[in-house]
Amino acid sequence: xxxxxxxxxxxxxxxxxxxxxxxxxxxxxxxxxxxxxxxxxxxxxxxxxxxxxxxxxxxxxxxxxxxxxxxxxxxxxxxxxxxxxxxxxxxxxxxxxxxxxxxxxxxxxxxxxxxxxxxxxxxxxxxxxxxxxxxxxxxxxxxxxxxxxxxxxxxxxxxxxxxxxxxxxxxxxxxxxxxxxxxxxxxxxxxxxxxxxxxxxxxxxxxxxxxxxxxxxxxxxxxxxxxxxxxxxxxxxxxxxxxxxxxxxxxxxxxxxxxxxxxxxxxxxxxxxxxxxxxxxxxxxxxxxxxxxxxxxxxxxxxxxxxxxxxxxxxxxxxxxxxxxxxxxxxxxxxxxxxxxxxxxxxxxxxxxxxxxxxxxxxxxxxxxxxxxxxxxxxxxxxxxxxxxxxxxxxxxxxxxxxxxxxxxxxxxxxxxxxxxxxxxxxxxxxxxxxxxxxxxxxxxxxxxxxxxxxxxxxxxxxxxxxxxxxxxxxxxxxxxxxxxxxxxxxxxxxxxxxxxxxxxxxxxxxxxxxxxxxxxxxxxxxxxxxxxxxxxxxxxxxxxxxxxxxxxxxxxxxxxxxxxxxxxxxxxxxxxxxxxxxxxxxxxxxxxxxxxxxxxxxxxxxxxxxxxxxxxxxxxxxxxxxxxxxxxxxxxxxxxxxxxxxxxxxxxxxxxxxxxxxxxxxxxxxxxxxxxxx
Numbered sequence: 221x222x223x224x225x226x227x228x229x230x231x232x233x234x235x236x237x238x239x240x241x242x243x244x245x246x247x248x249x250x251x252x253x254x255x256x257x258x259x260x261x262x263x264x265x266x267x268x269x270x271x272x273x274x275x276x277x278x279x280x281x282x283x284x285x286x287x288x289x290x291x292x293x294x295x296x297x298x299x300x301x302x303x304x305x306x307x308x309x310x311x312x313x314x315x316x317x318x319x320x321x322x323x324x325x326x327x328x329x330x331x332x333x334x335x336x337x338x339x340x341x342x343x344x345x346x347x348x349x350x351x352x353x354x355x356x357x358x359x360x361x362x363x364x365x366x367x368x369x370x371x372x373x374x375x376x377x378x379x380x381x382x383x384x385x386x387x388x389x390x391x392x393x394x395x396x397x398x399x400x401x402x403x404x405x406x407x408x409x410x411x412x413x414x415x416x417x418x419x420x421x422x423x424x425x426x427x428x429x430x431x432x433x434x435x436x437x438x439x440x441x442x443x444x445x446x447x448x449x450x451x452x453x454x455x456x457x458x459x460x461x462x463x464x465x466x467x468x469x470x471x472x473x474x475x476x477x478x479x480x481x482x483x484x485x486x487x488x489x490x491x492x493x494x495x496x497x498x499x500x501x502x503x504x505x506x507x508x509x510x511x512x513x514x515x516x517x518x519x520x521x522x523x524x525x526x527x528x529x530x531x532x533x534x535x536x537x538x539x540x541x542x543x544x545x546x547x548x549x550x551x552x553x554x555x556x557x558x559x560x561x562x563x564x565x566x567x568x569x570x571x572x573x574x575x576x577x578x579x580x581x582x583x584x585x586x587x588x589x590x591x592x593x594x595x596x597x598x599x600x601x602x603x604x605x606x607x608x609x610x611x612x613x614x615x616x617x618x619x620x621x622x623x624x625x626x627x628x629x630x631x632x633x634x635x636x637x638x639x640x641x642x643x644x645x646x647x648x649x650x651x652x653x654x655x656x657x658x659x660x661x662x663x664x665x666x667x668x669x670x671x672x673x674x675x676x677x678x679x680x681x682x683x684x685x686x687x688x689x690x691x692x693x694x695x696x697x698x699x700x701x702x703x704x705x706x707x708x709x710x711x712x713x714x715x716x717x718x719x720x721x722x723x724x725x726x727x728x729x730x731x732x733x734x735x736x737x738x739x740x741x742x743x744x745x746x747x748x749x750x751x752x753x754x755x756x757x758x759x760x761x762x763x764x765x766x767x768x769x770x771x772x773x774x775x776x777x778x779x780x781x782x783x784x785x786x787x788x789x790x791x792x793x794x795x796x797x798x799x800x801x802x803x804x805x806x807x808x809x810x811x812x813x814x815x816x817x818x819x820x821x822x823x824x825x826x827x828x829x830x831x832x833x834x835x836x837x838x839x840x841x842x843x844x845x846x847x848x849x850x851x852x853x854x855x856x857x858x859x860x861x862x863x864x865x866x867x868x869x870x871x872x873x874x875x876x877x878x879x880x881x882x883x884x885x886x887x888x889x890x891x892x893x894x895x896x897x898x899x
Contacts, residue, residue, distance in 0.1 A: 221586075221717070221726040222281070222294040223250030223268030224344055224365065224378045227386070228353045228431050231372040235264035239386065243375075244268055246382040250294075250721050258282040258290055263346055263353060267292040272586045272726060274477045275300075279317035287327055288348030293319040294363050294378060295341025296726075298472040303336070334428055334441040338734065339472070342423070344376060353431040359442045360704065360732050361425030364714040368420045374431050379718055380420055380562045384832075391832050392418040393806060398564070399679035402672055402825070410687030411707035416564055416828070425710065444704060446690055446697040450742040455760070458747050462739065463761040469733035470496040473589060479509040481580040481725075482589045483573075484540050486516060486528030488755065488766075488773055489591030493730055495766045497589060498536050511583055512538055513576055515545040528770055535767045546574035554827045560722045561715040564828035573719075581723040588720055593731040596709070598755040602699030603745020604639050605646040609695075615746070622752025626774045646695050673810050696745035704737055802829035 225243040227235050237257040244253070244266040251268035258265045267281035273296065283291045297303065297318040304312060307324050318339075325333035326345060331354075340362035345354045355376055357365050367376040368383050375386045384391050397414050400407055413421040423429055426442045452458050474480060474497060482494045494512055501510055516525035529540050546553065553574060558564065580588055607616050616639070623635045692698040703709060713732070720727040730736065740748065743757075750756040759771045800819075803826045804812045815823050 221250060221272075221363070221721045221724075222270045222292075222378070223247040223382070223721075224266070224292045224294055224342060224376070225268075225382045226263070226265040226292065226344055226353075226376055228374040228376075229262035229372065230369075230374055230431070230433055230435070232262050232433065233372075235259050235262055237264055240264040240266045243377060243382045243385045246385040247377065247379045247721075249724065250378060251724075255281050258284070260290075260346070265290060265292050265344060265346065267294075270586065270724060270726070272296070272478065273318070273475050275315050275317045277477070279319060281319060283317075283319040283323055285323045285327065289323055289326060290346040290348070291319055291323050291326075291343060292345075293322055293341065293343045294365075295343065295358065296339045296472070296475065297321060297337060297341070298339040299337070306336075331428070331441070342378065351432065354428055355423050355431070356428040356441065357423045357425055358734075359426035359444070360734055360737065361710050361713050362717065362727070362729070362732055364717055365423040366415065366420055367423065367429065369436065374436070379721075380415060380417055381559075383420055384417075389420075393829075393833070394418045394420075395676065395679050396682065398808065398825070399672075399676040401564070402821075403677060403680040407706070407708040407711075408684065408687065409702050409706050410685065411705060411710055412685075414707070415711075416562065417832075422710070422714065425705075443690070444701055444738055444741055446692045446701040446741055448738075448742045449693050449697075450739070451744075455747065455750060455757075458743060459757055459761040459763075462736075462757055463765075465733070465736050465739055466492070466730060466761065467496055467500070469730035469736050470589070471500055472733070473587065473728035473730060474500060474506065474508065476508055476587050478586040479511050479583050480587045480589055480728075481511045481513055481576075481583065481585040483576060483591070484512045484514045484529065484532070485591075486514070486525045486532060486770070487591070488759070488770060489594040489731070491528070491532055491591075491766050491770045492594075492758070492762050493589055493591045494532065494538070495536060495762070496730075498538060499765060510538075511580075511585065512540040513543060513579060514540050515543045515572060515576055528773065531767050531769060541579070543575045543579055545572040548572070551827070554823065555831055557719070558824070558828040558831045560719050562718060562832075563711065563715045564824045577720065577723045577725065580725055586724060586726060587728050588725045589728045589730075591731065592716070592729050594755070594758070596703050597700060597731060597737055597740050598748060598758050600696065600699040600703065600745065601635070601638065602642060602646065603694070603696040603749070605643050605695040606744070607746060608643060619746070619749065619752030623754065626754050628774060630775075642695075671810050673808055675807050693742075694745070697741050699745075700737065700741040704741075800826045802826055802834050805829075806833060 223244065225240055225247065227240055227243075229235055237259045240257045240259075244257070247268055251270035253268060255267055255269060265282045269276075269279065269281050271277060271279060281292055283293065295318065300318070300321060303321050303325060304314065304316075307321070307328055309324050309328075312320060312324055318341075322333070322337065322343060322345075325336060326347070329336065334356050337358075339358060340360070341356075341358045342363035342365035343354075343356050344365075345356075346352075347354060353374070355365060355367060357363065364378055365376065366378070366380050366383055367374065368386075368389055369375070370388060373386075373388055375383050375389060377383050383389055394414060394416050395418070397416055411424060413424045415422055424438075424440075426440055427438055428441050430437050430439075452461070470493060480497065482490070482497060484490045484494050494510075497510055500506065501508070514525075514529055516523065516529055532538070533540055577588070604616050604619060607613075607619075620635050620639060624630070624632060627634075689698075690701070692701065717727050748755065748757045750760075753759070754775070762771060799812050799814055800809055800822055801812055803809045803822060806829055808825060808829075809822070813819070815826070
């Protein structure tokens with residue numbers, strides 16, 4: 221996790237290094253400032269470099285080569301050995317930093333090199349021969365990269381706050397996305413790189429953007445192929461291959477010379493990640509320290525979470541450090557969350573991870589390893605439609621009945637109703653689905669308990685471009701593909717990454733590994749959930765590595781019950797006694813009101829409005845953050861932004877709390893942008 225910032229003046233004006241330094245200062249928390257701004261004519265690049273891997277110890281960025289190419293690189297290459305062998309460059313030693321490999325690959329293969337790079341990355345490269353600036357982002361989107369253009373000035377950075385530090389950029393809400401978030405049951409699948417700020421867009425995962433004096437051009441350089449199908453002879457072969465891929469995914473994220481903090485809840489996913497990491501450390505003799513941390517309730521050792529953590533400690537010979545979760549009723553914490561995530565989604569428990577991140581930073585860690593995103597790819601139910609198409613109705617019934625055993629807290633009819641909706645949707649012709657989608661967009665949410673202005677309702681009724689779809693081998697493949705490419709998940713990954721970056725941490729998530737997702741997309745869904753057991757293949761693949769009792773664990777979490785969620789919402793509503801004035805001033809609420817239990821969802825909108833669009837000075841940030849950047853008011857006066865925060869990514873807890881009131885979840889059980897679970 222490093223910080224990229226830069227400018228390209230499309231009209232030929234000389235770039236100002238001092239201006240780029242101001243932009244870089246806005247994201248100083250992402251790395252050190254020991255590299256000067258590189259500037260040549262209309263282009264200027266800066267990098268706040270965070271040295272994580274052993275090869276980066278002596279790295280300097282912006283990196284340059286003898287051909288005059290210049291690169292700023294935020295990321296981790298996972299295919300170094302293959303690249304070194306293919307390049308056959310005598311100047312590149314085994315210890316060359318990743319940025320040097322990227323520059324060599326660009327000289328060797330040009331644009332085609334991007335498809336060869338495997339790992340988590342965002343990069344900006346100045347091609348000296350073509351006088352072109354290239355922006356690119358890894359195919360999963362694990363590193364963020366944004367841009368803004370006026371037609372004469374092109375500004376880019378790892379975080380939106382750095383772009384807003386440029387004097388030509390005005391902070392304006394993207395009311396289309398704000399309306400969709402609050403008025404649609406789910407954000408649309410189609411993703412054009414929108415952010416919550418008008419005119420500022422994200423480079424989409426797997427895309428490259430070329431910038432010249434003639435303008436900009438975007439092209440996708442890599443994508444998943446949802447037509448690919450993998451079939452093995454036995455279930456054991458499927459499990460063996462998944463185990464191999466997950467071990468590789470964890471190993472890639474352990475290439476570090478610093479301590480690694482592993483967020484551990486005692487759940488299936490985090491236990492798997494911790495067990496693999498510990499096994500790799502012992503087997504390969506890796507030198508880094510492994511620091512498991514949990515914010516399972518520390519005041520009650522009899523809870524299910526603590527029981528499984530004790531079991532994991534005993535089996536692996538580890539000690540899991542316990543922390544109390546952060547309070548959900550701290551308004552300043554919510555403002556810090558809006559500042560760092562640059563997003564306005566609000567859910568209960570937003571501040572829970574804060575102590576964990578502070579602990580990781582204090583321990584000298586630069587990697588936070590989590591089990592997030594397993595739920596979204598390992599347990600999707602679209603395959604039931606595939607079974608229905610084969611007239612395997614008994615198999616469908618058996619799977620639905622088995623689900624109930626594994627989700628004892630869920631509404632008994634939840635999965636049956638979900639299957640009926642999915643079946644109707646999947647069997648409806650695409651043209652009819654588009655018509656129904658437009659019809660739904662004209663109606664506000666039926667469970668909405670608070671008013672939203674007519675202006676936002678008008679926005680949500682806008683005409684939308686048709687989403688582009690590839691051909692799919694199955695409904696299961698389509699579900700996985702759309703999860704990987706959906707707008708809501710891209711926004712969530714970006715928010716998580718920026719929150720971790722506030723503490724100098726890379727967010728390492730093995731379940732977002734490109735090879736793992738490709739595999740899950742290409743195997744049958746009924747293999748992943750054999751016999752109706754959610755994530756059965758994952759459980760079988762980890763046999764002998766993770767305690768059997770954890771592998772048999774059902775989805776039951778005391779912290780996710782409707783009563784607990786409502787308690788957190790009530791505490792937040794009571795704590796946030798400020799009137800929702802900023803939201804009203806922006807025209808999103810028809811009147812000024814206090815947040816209450818029914819309208820607590822509006823707190824996220826309010827604090828985001830305050831942080832980015834109010835002239836109010838907020839208290840200074842606590843913890844490992846640099847001074848906040850400034851923006852320019854309508855009068856030209858420099859005004860301070862508000863400081864830092866965090867978001868927590870979602871999971872199947874939405875299912876176990878399906879009967880609770882409110883929340884930011886779609887009817888599929890997945891979050892529209894945010895949920896309230898721990899990793």
